[in-house]
Amino acid sequence: MGYREIDTDALPPQDRFDWWREAVEQGVAPTRISSEDPGAFGGRAAFATLGPAQLTTMAFSPLTSDRPAQLVRRSDPETFELTLILEGTMRVTQERSETLLHPGDFAMWTSSRPYSGHAMGNSRGGLSHAVILHLPHRLVPLPRTRIAELLARRMPAHSGMGRILAQYLRSVAEEAPGFDEPTAQRLGTTSIELATGFLAEQIGTQERLPAETRHHLLLAAIDTFINDNLADPGLDVGAIAARHHISVRLVHHLFRGRPETVSATIRHRRLERCRTALADPALRNLTVRAIAARWGFCDAAAFNRAFRTAYGVTPGKHRSAALGYRPLHGQPTAPARQVNDG
Template sequence: MSSAVSAVLRALSALAPPVRRWHPSPRRNAWPGGLMQLVFDSSDLPAHERVEGWQHATSSALVATRFHIGNPSVFAARLDVMSLGAAHITTMSYTNLFSIRTPLLIRRSDPEHYQIAFIRAGRQGIDQNRTRTLVRPGELVLYDSSRPFEASCTDPAPASTIVLQFPKHLLPLPAARVARLLAVPLPATRGIGRLLTRFVTTLTEDRIDFTPFDALRLGHTAVDLTAAVLSHHLDEEAPSPGSQAHLLVLRILSFIEENLDRPDLDPAAVAAAHHISVRYLHRIFQQHHVMAVTAHIRTRRLERCRRDLADPALGHVSIAAIALRWGFTRPADFSRAFRRETGLSPSEYRAAAHAGII
């Protein structure tokens, strides 16, 4: 391996895999607050070493893929990264290329992330989950690190993309429904998609001085906005979105959100508060929501607990108190549910979050 590529690898060596916090090379230019880091610039390398350097940079910053580049001698690319706790934002620009993520690469390394890309310049092809499409500037596209995909850029001008990636378990939507949106172009310059793209674009372009704790909270906001965008498009598939039953579900979801702290919040309590039967409650949730009512309550409670455990300002509050605050009256039940959801015990999750690992 050449000395120039070795230098790039040394710059990347401080970067943990995507599931860990990154510590890019201090020689790279950073914004105030130390959040945006230049990871790769092809102008740092001789032309014949740029493709190899790009391969290593994208594998460390995103996911492992194989590249085919038609004319390596003129290949040019740049990659910058921002860590937002468990989420990361990557800005990329690159000339023509073709990339593929194979089942073998997935078996070797899979961070189990969703990645949602905002295409700023250059038309880009994507093929995943039996959906092949051409994504244009001003559109969003979602893909899944656990599924094979192919991506290409063949426009004469360089492509420019902002990618938000985060662990799949942070998205409060069923994976089977999210899969319907993989490789589907979504509008990014109007409606709710514009909120997400303006948010991530501001983070990457404005010289804002914020702390690592701010970054953690901003990561949660980015995931929430992504969930809102995806939910909006999934809601378009729901039957009779303007029906009385659908409006009732929206009122019930608001009621649940306002009463997550109640230990007695269960389907019977929800049904009684809205003067309907438990059977009817389950039926309208099956028709008009992405998950059952009991699962929704549990998911929202665990999400609130995750946020409180990750918040450094609540480091003095006991785990049992946080669990009780969000309706878990039995610590053992909470610990089992939390580990099943996140793969970590509450104490392990808190320690990892405060250390910036997740």
């Protein structure tokens, strides 16, 4: 898989901005980058090739990026640049649209038209931070006239497909250095499907998506719903079906290609949360039963059996091994056993 990182920290301050500008222009569509204070500039970036897509993560000092018509004519990768702002604020302009972005917002522009962006940093004086998914035009099966409505428009990522896509891109960006080629290809395909679903949701054209893509998006939404509701003892296939307005049969059908059933998936994720919590020193004041209940296990005996079946050890022994039998602060240790010499 193609992956590279760049960082200005290893360079003398006077060389950092020029080096960054040249390096970034090689990784994305040609642009003109400027800074009001090149001597104080700092930045880092990572470029990951995910099959037909590319994912870029960037952190940088305040700057302005322009792509005028002459650069568009010179070279055009014909991509949509779908950008998630993680830190800082940014103003983006394309055609007659302009928007101001804050952390947790998506925005998109196309490499085929002139655009301008101005990153203003964050309120603490730190670097702006963004994740950019470069989507080939030909792989987004939505009407171009409708997609044009989304260019340089703020799209919040706090709910629906936006939230799902944002979580997914953050995860992929963190794990990207370790991907092999087949994994990168698979994740690239999924990234395009989720991004397409998000854009379709924004313009109300979900029905234009292929049936397979709609099923994948529905499964992604179900996964998020399960993770968000693991603490609810009532979480089951019926609750999932009701929340997504589908039949129980369809829920089972969606999971048919997975190694675990719906019920097994819920149980496994709950057990993983419990295992992590039992090993957390900050939660040592909670009983095993309380931790089990926190993650949806109402029957302590059933939880103990499920935990032992999954991990080969009881919850109590797992906790003792993870915490090294260390007592709570201020709690006396067990008295030493007396030995009879006589």
